[in-house]
Amino acid sequence: MTLGVTQLAYIAATSLFIFALHWMNTPATARQGVYAGAAATAVAVGVAWFQPGIVHHGLIVVAIAAGFAVGIPLSQVPLTAVPQRTALSHAFGGLAAGLVGTVEYYLWLLETPERLSPFRVGALIAEIILGYLTFTGSLMAAGKLQEVKWIPQRPVTYPLQNVINFLLLVIALILAAAIVSQPAAARGALLFPIIIVLALAFGILLIIPIGGADMPTVIAILNGYAGLSAVAMGFALDNKLLITAGALDGSSGLILAIIMCNAMNRSFTNVLFGAFGQVQQTKAGGEQKVYKSETPQGAAQVLEQANFVVVIPGYGMAVAQAQHKVRELYDQLKKRGINVKFAIHPVAGRMPGHMNVLLAEADIPYTDLVEMDEINADMPQCDVALVVGANDVVNPAARTDKSSPIYGMPIIDADKARLVFAIKRSKNPGFAGIDNELYFSDRTWMLFGDAKNVVGELVKQLAGESH
Amino acid sequence: MTTDFWAALYVFVLASFIGLGVIRRVSRLLHTPLMSLTNAISAIAVVGAIAVTGDDNPLRYRLVGAVALFASMTNIVSGFLITDRMLKMFKTERKPGGGERA
Numbered sequence A: 001m002t003l004g005v006t007q008l009a010y011i012a013a014t015s016l017f018i019f020a021l022h023w024m025n026t027p028a029t030a031r032q033g034v035y036a037g038a039a040a041t042a043v044a045v046g047v048a049w050f051q052p053g054i055v056h057h058g059l060i061v062v063a064i065a066a067g068f069a070v071g072i073p074l075s076q077v078p079l080t081a082v083p084q085r086t087a088l089s090h091a092f093g094g095l096a097a098g099l100v101g102t103v104e105y106y107l108w109l110l111e112t113p114e115r116l117s118p119f120r121v122g123a124l125i126a127e128i129i130l131g132y133l134t135f136t137g138s139l140m141a142a143g144k145l146q147e148v149k150w151i152p153q154r155p156v157t158y159p160l161q162n163v164i165n166f167l168l169l170v171i172a173l174i175l176a177a178a179i180v181s182q183p184a185a186a187r188g189a190l191l192f193p194i195i196i197v198l199a200l201a202f203g204i205l206l207i208i209p210i211g212g213a214d215m216p217t218v219i220a221i222l223n224g225y226a227g228l229s230a231v232a233m234g235f236a237l238d239n240k241l242l243i244t245a246g247a248l249d250g251s252s253g254l255i256l257a258i259i260m261c262n263a264m265n266r267s268f269t270n271v272l273f274g275a276f277g278q279v280q281q282t283k284a285g286g287e288q289k290v291y292k293s294e295t296p297q298g299a300a301q302v303l304e305q306a307n308f309v310v311v312i313p314g315y316g317m318a319v320a321q322a323q324h325k326v327r328e329l330y331d332q333l334k335k336r337g338i339n340v341k342f343a344i345h346p347v348a349g350r351m352p353g354h355m356n357v358l359l360a361e362a363d364i365p366y367t368d369l370v371e372m373d374e375i376n377a378d379m380p381q382c383d384v385a386l387v388v389g390a391n392d393v394v395n396p397a398a399r400t401d402k403s404s405p406i407y408g409m410p411i412i413d414a415d416k417a418r419l420v421f422a423i424k425r426s427k428n429p430g431f432a433g434i435d436n437e438l439y440f441s442d443r444t445w446m447l448f449g450d451a452k453n454v455v456g457e458l459v460k461q462l463a464g465e466s467h
Numbered sequence B: 001m002t003t004d005f006w007a008a009l010y011v012f013v014l015a016s017f018i019g020l021g022v023i024r025r026v027s028r029l030l031h032t033p034l035m036s037l038t039n040a041i042s043a044i045a046v047v048g049a050i051a052v053t054g055d056d057n058p059l060r061y062r063l064v065g066a067v068a069l070f071a072s073m074t075n076i077v078s079g080f081l082i083t084d085r086m087l088k089m090f091k092t093e094r095k096p097g098g099g100e101r102a
Helices: A003-025 A027-049 A058-074 A079-110 A118-146 A161-181 A188-207 A212-237 A240-264 A268-273 A296-305 A315-319 A323-335 A354-361 A372-381 A451-466 B003-024 B028-054 B059-088
Strands: A308-313 A339-344 A369-371 A384-388 A419-424 A444-448
Touching: A003 A027, A003 A240, A003 B003, A003 B028, A027 B028, A027 B059, A058 A079, A058 B028, A058 B059, A079 A118, A079 A188, A079 A212, A079 A354, A079 B028, A079 B059, A118 A161, A118 A188, A118 A212, A161 A188, A212 A240, A212 A268, A212 B003, A212 B028, A240 A268, A240 B003, A240 B028, A296 A384, A296 A419, A296 A444, A296 A451, A308 A323, A308 A354, A308 A372, A315 A323, A315 A354, A323 A339, A323 A354, A323 A451, A339 A354, A339 A372, A354 A369, A354 B028, A369 A372, A419 A451, B028 B059
Parallel strands: A308 A339, A308 A384, A339 A369, A384 A419, A419 A444
Antiparallel strands: none
16 A cells, blocks of 8 residues: 555544544434544554555454454443443553554664664653553553452552652653663663553552542543553654544543543642542531431422422432433423433543433433533522432532532532432441531431332332322 | 654644544533543554554564554444444433423
8 A cells, every 4th residue: 555545544534533523512413423433443454454564464363353352242331330441441552552662662672773763762652651551550440440359449548659659750751761862772672671660550559549539530531641642652653643543532531531620629630649538537526417308208299299300310329220210200200291300410420421321321311411500500490309329419518618528519509409309328428428418408308228219119109199 | 853753743733622622512411432432543553553463573573563453453342332332322302102302
């Protein structure tokens, strides 16, 4: 394949990638985006394969077949496991970039050292540092999300943690500088593996102090790193397709990470180095507050009288597998002409947008899934807010209590509804270990029990009465 | 610095601006599928992996390349499939009964 054809094909693939992301701006065209992306990738694979330099085909066929064999089952995981799958695929992406960079470096150093310019080597080193740290970091993130036993869920912290991490990075950069200053020198062959080990270690150390509540941000950041490692590979190989595709991925990671940080009122540095989610000491000596609880029967009667119901789901809903019961409840209320909306907090779930996918799977029309900012304007008109498995995202302490760790985080204004029903498994505090004042408000009634059972009871009550 | 470098840097900066512009407009409903889609797109590293695996390099290099190719291919296949699977679930109306829209 000639250079011109190759470049034209790569330009076509780049355009398709941009269209793919553009079409994601609405669910109506989003699937087109997937086809465009898949077509672009197919073009890229085809072009790369038909280059004149490619003389061995056996291994390529085997590796591609193996990729299909593993990739197809990985695409069938339950939607609650999508965050782990995503983290795992960031790990694969990082590994691929790291390995390709490593091979390129040794090939050039040992076979064609004249091709090693300082710029190329610098790009290669950036590629492998980003690639390998994404690899181990994402594996750790996937392990935490999957709740693998030997990976601690709680943030692991030790003295001088950030200093040690920083030192590792500095050592790696000094070694990198030593290689770049004399790209063809033999010492590179010895220093390079040390950089690899440092990057691998850095990835692990970066993630262990980060708690479960911050996983949505971390996944987004790792997404960005995987993209940047592809960019660096593009610089090293002088391949513009790699640079553009990687830049698109990098900007996606950046934007999602910013959205997640804003949604928690935290900064990047705070997420990465702050070790949020440590056990919060509950303030001692506070007066014993009491919950008011309600029965499903009573709650069903109130719901039936409402005009406007807002359901506020949290990850607890998905853990209890309650989303299909919630949809039945939605149907029952809709049947009575009641306006039902779902209020989606950006960090509800374990990755950006996770809650929307879980509700869409339960067959709830996406037109009734409303973002936090939009629904908050309507909350004062809301007759009943039904909180299902959410906690911190409806905690008014975020607005009022300066000493609260979630102070300043934007929340869904459940407390502004005329009445609140909150389904809660037990009387313990939530994920972040913080007490929730909403539950003690005079307008709030608690429905204690497993979310699936409680919502099921509500549905039964409503269905019984409708006949 | 070679001219290659500056051309590449231009491409990178411009592509990043396009990326920021396009992705900012992606529906918040679709952020999870967006991430699995960009995941599949960033598996474009497959291009480098194919070159390393298929060129006339010593076998040990090609074997490492094959591992990278396998990892990228897994991302491509699972990324596009799962994105499509999720997007299929986003519907405006329910088919049977209770079809009225707000």
